[in-house]
Amino acid sequence: MKEEKDKLRDFMQGVFQDYEVAPEPEDWNRIGKTLSKGKGRRILPWIIWASAASLLLLFALYTGGILNHSESIHDLTAVNEHKTVKTPSSINTKLSKKESVKTGSDNKPLATNQPLEKINQSKVKGVVVATVKENKIVNAAKVKSVDRSIQVTKTVEPKNTLLASNQTKEILKDVSKDKTITVSTDQTLLSRSENNNLTVHAITPRSIELILNQRKPYKYDFEGLKYPFSGQLDGNLKEALANNTTSVKFKGFSLSNNSGLIVQSSGKEFMSYSGSFASTLASNMFANSVKVFDNSLLSSLNIGNLFQNNSRDYLPPVTFGLNVNLSLENNLSIETGIQYTRLQSSGSISISSSNTIQFTTSFGYKVDENLYYLGVPFIINYNFAQKRKTSYYISAGFSIEKGLIAKYKATPNDNFPGMEPIYSHNAIMGLQYSMHSGIGISYKFIKHFELFGQPSLTYYFISGGKNTTVYSVHPLIFNLRTGIRYTIK
Amino acid sequence: MDYNKILEGCLKGNLKAQRELYDCFASKMLGVCMRYSANREEAKDILHDGFIKVFTKLNTFSGSGTLEAWMRKIFVNTALEQLRKNDVLRDTVDYEGITENLDANVDIESDLNRDELMQIINSMPPGYRTVFNLFAIEGYAHQEIATMLHISEGTSKSQYARAKIWLQTKITSKYSEP
Numbered sequence: 001m002k003e004e005k006d007k008l009r010d011f012m013q014g015v016f017q018d019y020e021v022a023p024e025p026e027d028w029n030r031i032g033k034t035l036s037k038g039k040g041r042r043i044l045p046w047i048i049w050a051s052a053a054s055l056l057l058l059f060a061l062y063t064g065g066i067l068n069h070s071e072s073i074h075d076l077t078a079v080n081e082h083k084t085v086k087t088p089s090s091i092n093t094k095l096s097k098k099e100s101v102k103t104g105s106d107n108k109p110l111a112t113n114q115p116l117e118k119i120n121q122s123k124v125k126g127v128v129v130a131t132v133k134e135n136k137i138v139n140a141a142k143v144k145s146v147d148r149s150i151q152v153t154k155t156v157e158p159k160n161t162l163l164a165s166n167q168t169k170e171i172l173k174d175v176s177k178d179k180t181i182t183v184s185t186d187q188t189l190l191s192r193s194e195n196n197n198l199t200v201h202a203i204t205p206r207s208i209e210l211i212l213n214q215r216k217p218y219k220y221d222f223e224g225l226k227y228p229f230s231g232q233l234d235g236n237l238k239e240a241l242a243n244n245t246t247s248v249k250f251k252g253f254s255l256s257n258n259s260g261l262i263v264q265s266s267g268k269e270f271m272s273y274s275g276s277f278a279s280t281l282a283s284n285m286f287a288n289s290v291k292v293f294d295n296s297l298l299s300s301l302n303i304g305n306l307f308q309n310n311s312r313d314y315l316p317p318v319t320f321g322l323n324v325n326l327s328l329e330n331n332l333s334i335e336t337g338i339q340y341t342r343l344q345s346s347g348s349i350s351i352s353s354s355n356t357i358q359f360t361t362s363f364g365y366k367v368d369e370n371l372y373y374l375g376v377p378f379i380i381n382y383n384f385a386q387k388r389k390t391s392y393y394i395s396a397g398f399s400i401e402k403g404l405i406a407k408y409k410a411t412p413n414d415n416f417p418g419m420e421p422i423y424s425h426n427a428i429m430g431l432q433y434s435m436h437s438g439i440g441i442s443y444k445f446i447k448h449f450e451l452f453g454q455p456s457l458t459y460y461f462i463s464g465g466k467n468t469t470v471y472s473v474h475p476l477i478f479n480l481r482t483g484i485r486y487t488i489k
Numbered sequence: 490m491d492y493n494k495i496l497e498g499c500l501k502g503n504l505k506a507q508r509e510l511y512d513c514f515a516s517k518m519l520g521v522c523m524r525y526s527a528n529r530e531e532a533k534d535i536l537h538d539g540f541i542k543v544f545t546k547l548n549t550f551s552g553s554g555t556l557e558a559w560m561r562k563i564f565v566n567t568a569l570e571q572l573r574k575n576d577v578l579r580d581t582v583d584y585e586g587i588t589e590n591l592d593a594n595v596d597i598e599s600d601l602n603r604d605e606l607m608q609i610i611n612s613m614p615p616g617y618r619t620v621f622n623l624f625a626i627e628g629y630a631h632q633e634i635a636t637m638l639h640i641s642e643g644t645s646k647s648q649y650a651r652a653k654i655w656l657q658t659k660i661t662s663k664y665s666e667p
Binding site for chain 2: 022023024031032035292489
């Protein structure tokens, strides 16, 4: 019985081992149709989700929800804010009720007949223009941005004329001995004379005492650094100063805490100080190692704005992507994801301060610019060769990118004590559209995941941003696209 | 034939590769489908569903056995699913315990050709046909068949015995035909 069963099985298996029935063409058509439908069903939700995620990302970036940096240049404010004016007591005690002190950028009166001590307490910001009359400040005005390099447009009134017109001072006739007139602020001091009043114009790095003595020799005393003025001792001080041809090589100045100019003066002569006085003074200050860099002055500079129109060297853009790739038929695939681009360039700028004090200070800086973009690519790939885990493909597509931030590092060419690199950043406005085509190679390092590298020729459309970038200078450029790709079969 | 390239294409969803795989195995698999079906239409349905399964589950093929054996298993399972779906295995549950009385000697020395045998198998009631296919042709044991069809082992045996009687009867009637 058992033998019969086994025989039947053997017989049947032998008979039907190679049993085949030829299918009809329509059988495959039906299967092919189902497969295509299935693929369509897979693609549709994937595209919907990918598109929705991309749009959400772009919307968030565009509205500044993720990174929002102010691109505006901050108003150039006082060099040293909220610093208490240290005024020598000698002045304070000598102030009369006739004092008139102005402060603020609009030169509105800060106070009238106000003791200087009161000004101190008000924490005057900014540069002060002061007028001294017989040992008293009769006019002081806050000035914005004497220090602020190229941005120095809001300048001291009467600025150039202050020195250029050789303001004068008539020293009291009855002064037969040294007399001290002291004016001090925490900021740049610009003072002028009106009629018989003393005019002094200078920028000081810190509290400095200038002693003007009718008797020989004139001396400037900078915090104990005795600097003998070697000019003409007799006669007109103005000429003595003006005729001093000391070259101005002042390259750095600072308005630091407790800055101020203390002027001590005596004499009977009618004196006026020209611009060369300030230059000489500054030069002497520099020569006497009173070189204190207050980086707070420069650190708030918007390097990006200064750098925009300067020539520079660009490095090729590099784009790193985390992409999802969906295989289609005939070795085609579509790809999207998120990509991160870094643009690098370097150049130089010169930050100068000029025109308010009759001499120019220039600082040379090497600037490194880094721009960061986040975007979404839409790519179609054609895989034309494959060897084991390595694939070769050609690719074409377009990208929408949003600039995240432009970062700048300005490294000073000079090496003054305390001089440090300046860092600043801007927002990058507008969306950057581009089209790209390239040839790539990918390597599958684990299941579904590939590393890819793809030199591409990319055309960047003009964006709405105002940053000068390699995109705007070279719209058609080779770049390297690289990243990790997740492939859905 | 180098199936690796075809399989690679199929895994990528390449329709051309899928067609190639279909061309390689469609005839054999349709033969399997035919044995479990009463007619060609039913077989074509199983063929369709079976190939869709093959393409969607190809990534689970470990490569330890032959691709044909793996595919055959899928088609058999698909056929069984189809039978269950159509509730045609319902009559396989009431015959436990009557195996002894149903033994039949099948004249396997008969000169029936394969197509004639196929006709007889197709004409069997679904329950007989399924168990007969699984036991006599696929080579499964009754215990395995019981598990596959969610029936008892005894039922499988009785179904097979009845299938043999059916086969014997049909063969006898064939020979008795003038």
